[in-house]
Amino acid sequence: MGDKDDRSPKKKKGATKDMDDLKKEVPITEHKMSVEEVCRKFQTDVVQGLTNAKAAEFLLRDGPNALTPPPTTPEWVKFCRQLFGGFSILLWTGAILCFLAYAIQAATEDEPAGDNLYLGIVLTAVVVITGCFSYFQEAKSSKIMESFKNMVPQQALVIREGEKVQINAEEVVAGDLIEVKGGDRIPADIRVTSAHGCKVDNSSLTGESEPQSRSPDCTHDNPLETRNVAFFSTNCVEGTARGIVICTGDRTVMGRIATLTSGLETGKTPIAREIEHFIHIITGVAVFLGVTFFILAIILGYTWLEAVIFLIGIIVANVPEGLLATVTVCLTLTAKRMAKKNCLVKNLEAVETLGSTSTICSDKTGTLTQNRMTVAHMWFDNQIHEADTTEDQSGAAFDKSSVTWLSLSRVAALCNRAQFKAGQDSVSILKRDVAGDASESALLKCIELSCGSVRMMRDKNKKVAEIPFNSTNKYQLSVHETEDPNDNRYLLVMKGAPERILDRCSTIMLQGKEQPMDEEMKEAFQNAYMELGGLGERVLGFCHVLLPEDQYPKGFAFDTDDVNFQTDNLCFVGLISMIDPPRAAVPDAVGKCRSAGIKVIMVTGDHPITAKAIAKGVGIISEGNETVEDIAARLNIPVSQVNPRDAKACVIHGSDLKDLSQDQMDDILRNHTEIVFARTSPQQKLIIVEGCQRLGAIVAVTGDGVNDSPALKKADIGVAMGISGSDVSKQAADMILLDDNFASIVTGVEEGRLIFDNLKKSIAYTLTSNIPEITPFLFFIIVNIPLPLGTITILCIDLGTDMVPAISLAYEAAESDIMKRQPRNPARDKLVNERLISIAYGQIGMIQALGGFFAYFVILAENGFLPSQLVGIRLNWDDRSLNDLEDSYGQQWTYEQRKIVEFTCHTAFFVSIVVVQWADLIICKTRRNSVFQQGMKNKILIFGLFEETALAAFLSYCPGMDVALRMYPLKPTWWFCAFPYSFLIFVYDEARKLILRRNPGGWVEKETYY
C-alpha cells in the first residue's frame, strides 16, 4: 500500500510535465526561415527533393508518418474489470465460501447435502452472467466507434531525386518535397515553397470555417496563423502547392493535439462515482452485518461451518444482485431513447452526465450556427434591409420592388464566380451544393431565392472580362454585355471591401436614380458599414457603371492584366453583409439551459466581434447584459475605469487569456454569468474546461474540430458533432449529436436528469426488499427458529421478480418540470443518501419484513407449529436423524415432512415479498407527488406488476419446482397474508408524501425526502 502511494505521485509528476509541455503553444519556427534555410535544415533540395537514401534514413530515425493510436485496454482486462468490479467481489466471496463449506462437508460427512455446492454454482453463474452482460453492453456501445476509426490509407505525391512518386502517406519523412492539389488531404506539416491559388480548409484544426489561401510568404509570427504552413490532415480545397515537410506523425500540430487528447486522464463519470458510493455503502453494511453475525454465531456456540453458512446467507441477502444489471438496462434504455432524439451516446454512463451538467462550453461554428454563410443584411436606398437567415425561409422578407435592389442583385449575381453544382434542380435552393467560396455562395443563394435563376441572368449578360479578387486590390470586377440587345454598352460590375469600393464611386444609386455622392451620403454609408460590421457580419460593397459606348464600342478588347478601362467614377449601389447565422432552435435551447441553471459559455476560434454578435443572437449574452466594453462605451469612459463586477457578460480574447493567472481565470469564471471566449487555441479550450472543473462544475463541451478534442476528452462529457465533426473529435467525445444541433443537448439534459431521478426510485425499490431478505437470517441465528427465507428464494427475488419492476421505473415520467430546477450538486445530491436508506431499510423494508414473517407464522401455525413452540426449535428441526419431532398438537413429523413445510414457508415469504413489493413499486413511482397525481400511465410498470406476480405463481405452482428450487405450491389463502402490510405500506407512504407536500422544508422532508 505504502509502496504504491510512494510511486504513483512520482509517475504522475513525470506525466504532468509532459502534459504541461503539450499544453504550451506550437514550437514551429520554420515559417520564419527562408526556403533555403529550411532546405539546409532538412538537407533537402527545393527542386530535386530528398534523395532516396536520405528519405530512408529519416524514415528510420523518425518512424512512420502516422499518429500513434491511443493505448487501448486489452479486452480481457475489460472483461475482468466487469467480472470483479462492483458487488462481484462480495458475491465471489460468497461463492468461494459456499465451495469451501461444501468441501468441508464432503470431507467430514458421508452424504454431504448439495445445497452449498448448488448455491456456490448459482452465485458464480450470477456473477459471470451479470459480468458478461455489462461487458457486452460496454462492448456494444464502443463498437459504434469502430466505424469511425477506419481511415482509408492515404497517398502522397512526393518528389525524390527529382522524380514525382506516389507513396503511402506513412512513408513521408521530414524534408520531403511534396505537391498537393485541390481535394487532397495534406499528408504532413508543410512549409509552402510555391503555391498557385492554393486554399486550405483549416476548420478541423482552428475552427475557422473559411478556406484560407496559402503562399510562400510568412505573414504572421504564430505558425497557426501564417500563410506559409499547411497542416497535417487538413484539406486542400483548391489550387496547388508545393512544400517541404517539416514535421511528421506525432510531431505535427495535429499529432500533438492527438497526443494531448489521448494523454488526458478523464475522471469517472458522475454516475459512476454515485454508483461507487452506493456500492461502498451496501458493501459496508454487508461486511459489517456478516462479520458481526459470524462472530455472534461463534459466540452462540455454532460450529465454524454453520457460521460460514450464515455469513454466506447474510452476504447473499445484502447484495442486490440484480441491481447493477438493472442500472445498466435503465441507462441503455435512456441511451436508446436519446439516440432516437439524435443524441448518440458512446459511453453508457455519460447518459446521466448531461443531466448533472452545470456548465456547457459550446463551440460556435456548426453547433450554434448553421455553418453556412448567409446574407443577413443589405443597405441600399440609404436604409438597412434585413434578409431572411432562417434555415426554412420562414423569416420576414424585405421590400424587393426597389429599382436599386434590382441593380444590386444584378451586380451580386454577375460579379460572382460561384455556381450551383449540376443536377440539383429538385433540391431546395438553400441545400444545394455550390462550387465557390462561402461568401459568393451566400450571395448566389440569396439572389437565386429572391430574383430567380442566376444562370439565366448570366446567360443574358454575357461575361466579357473579369478580374478575380486579390488581396492587393481587394475587389473583384467583371464586364458584361447588357440584357437589351439594342444597347451596345458594356456593364461593369464590381464588389469588394466597402471602403475601397466607395473610393472608386462618384455617384450613388437612390431609388433607382443616380445621385452624386456627397458627404452626407458618405456618412450614411459609414454608419451603415459600422453598424453591420458591429453585428459581426462580413460586409461587401457593390457598384456598377455602364461604360460609355463611344469609348468602349462593341468588341472592345478588355485587358484585365493591364487594365485599359475605367475602374473609378462608378455608381455605388449598396452593401450586402453576410454572417453564419445561428440555428433557429438555438436561442430557445440556450434559454432552456439557463432556466435549468446551466451556464452556457461560448468558446470559439472566431473573431470576438462575430462571436459576440452570435452570442447575443442566441442569447448566450442575454438582452440587457453588457460587457465591460459596452459599459465603457455607454458611459463614455475608458475601459479601465469600469468596475468589472458591474458587467455580467464578458468577451475574452485568446491572447488575453494567455496572460491570465489561474486566480484571475477563476475570478472571471465565477463572477461573470455570460462568457464568450474568442480566438482560443485548442490548449486554451482545455484550460477553460479545467478552470470550470476546478470551480466544481460538471462541464459539457461541444465541438467538432480536432482543435476541440482535448477539451472534449477533458470535459465530464464531450459532445461531438455527427455531421461536421472530425473523426478525432468523435473519438474523444462521449456523445455525438447526429444532427449537429445544440438544441439536442437540451433533450440530453432532460433525459439525463430524468434517469437520475428514476434510478433513485429504482434503487429505493430494489434496496427495500433487502430488509425482508436479511431479517430471516438474523432471527434464524438469534432466536433459533426454522429458517424463514432461503438463499435460493432470495436470489429468485433479486434476479427474478424484482428485475422488471425496477427497470420499469426507468420509464417513469418526471414528477415536475425537471428543466426548471438547478443542476444537482454532486457534493450534496447523492444518488443514494441516508434518507433513501432510512426509508428503504428503516421504514418500508421493516413493514415488508413483518409481512413476510406473518406469512411464515401463518403457514407453520396452520400446519401445527404454533409460534410459541418455534423459538429454540432450530436444533431439533434441522436434525436429520430426528424423524418424530412433535408439533403443538402432538403430531410427529419426519425431517423431510417438516422441511417441506419450511420450504413452503420460504415460498410464502417470497410471495409475500412480491405482494409487498407491489405497494413498494407504486410508492416508488413518486418521491413527492401522490400516486393519484402522477397516475398509472407507465405501461411497463403495470406490466411489471403482472409479470412479477405471474413469475411468483409460476415458481410456486410449476411442477418440478419442488425438486429444482425447493419451492412448493401455496394454498390460495397464504397469498393474502401480506395484503394488510402491502396496504399499510401504501397508506403510510401516501401519508408521508402528503405531509411532505403540505409542509415543505419541514422535518419530514429533511428526514425522508430522498
Added chain:
Amino acid sequence: MSGSKEDDRKGSSEWRDFFWNPRTHELLGRTAASWGLILLFYLIFYLCLAGMFAFTMYILLLTLDDYKPTWQDRLATPGMMIRPKGNQLEITFSTSDTESWDGFIHNLNSFLSPYNDSYQVQTNDECTPDEYFIQEDSGEVRNNPKRSCQFNRTMLEECSGVLDRFYGYDKGQPCILIKLNRVIGMLPGKERQSPYVTCAAKREDSDKIGPLAYYPPNGTFNLMYYPYYGKKAQVNYTQPLVAVKFLNASLNTDINVECKVTSNTLAAGSDRDKFAGRVSFKLRINDK
C-alpha cells in the same frame, strides 16, 4: 506528494468532525435534538408496527382450531422411527462389552416406562381389538377428555424388558422398537385390517440378517389405537409399538435394515422421504 498527505489530513479531520463536531455539537452529523427526534420517530414507528403485527398474529390465532391443525396434507404418510435411537440411526454394539449397549438399555427402559402394565391399567381403557376407537364430539359439545386404549409393556413379550432385562443385547439378539408417528385423525387400515411392520435387509445384506421375531404377533399396530385425537383432547394417548428381535444376525458386519409399514389405506411415501411409512437403520453386532 505533499498534496496527497494534506488531503489525508483533511480527510481524517473531516471524519473526526463527522464523528463529533465540537462547533455545532453534532455527533455523527446530527445534533442531540435531531438525534432525539429521529430516535423518537423510529421508536413510535416501530411500536406501531409491533402493534400491527401483534394484531395480525392475534387474528391468526383466532382462526386456529385448538384440537386439530388446519392442514395435514404433508402428513399423509406417517413417519416411522425406531427406539433406541442411536447416533445417526446406528445401532452398533459388542455383546461382550456391556458399556457399548448400556446406553440403549437405558434409552429403552425410559421410553417404555409409561407402558408399564400397572400404569396403563390405571389410566387407560381396555378396548375391542381390530376396531377403531371412535370418540366423536357431538356438535359443539366436546367429548373431552378422550380416553385411550391400553398398550401394555408385556405385549412386547421378549422385547418388553420384563422377561429379559437387557432386551437380548447381551446375547447378540437385540430388540428394536418401531413406532408409527402420531397424526391426528389418521385411520391406518380398513376392513379390520391392522397395519403391520415387516423388516428386511437391504439387497446385499439379505443373507446376513437372519430370522426375525415380531411382537406383538405379526408386527401389527392394532386399529383400536386409532384414531389419535391430539395431545389436548387425548392426554394419555399411548402410541402402539412393534418390537423386532434379530434372532441370528451375522456378527461383525454392517447390516442395513429397512422396516416398512403395510396398510391398505395409507399412501406410500415419496422416494425423497426416507422415513415416511418406513425406517432405515444400520445394525452392527460385534462379538468382542
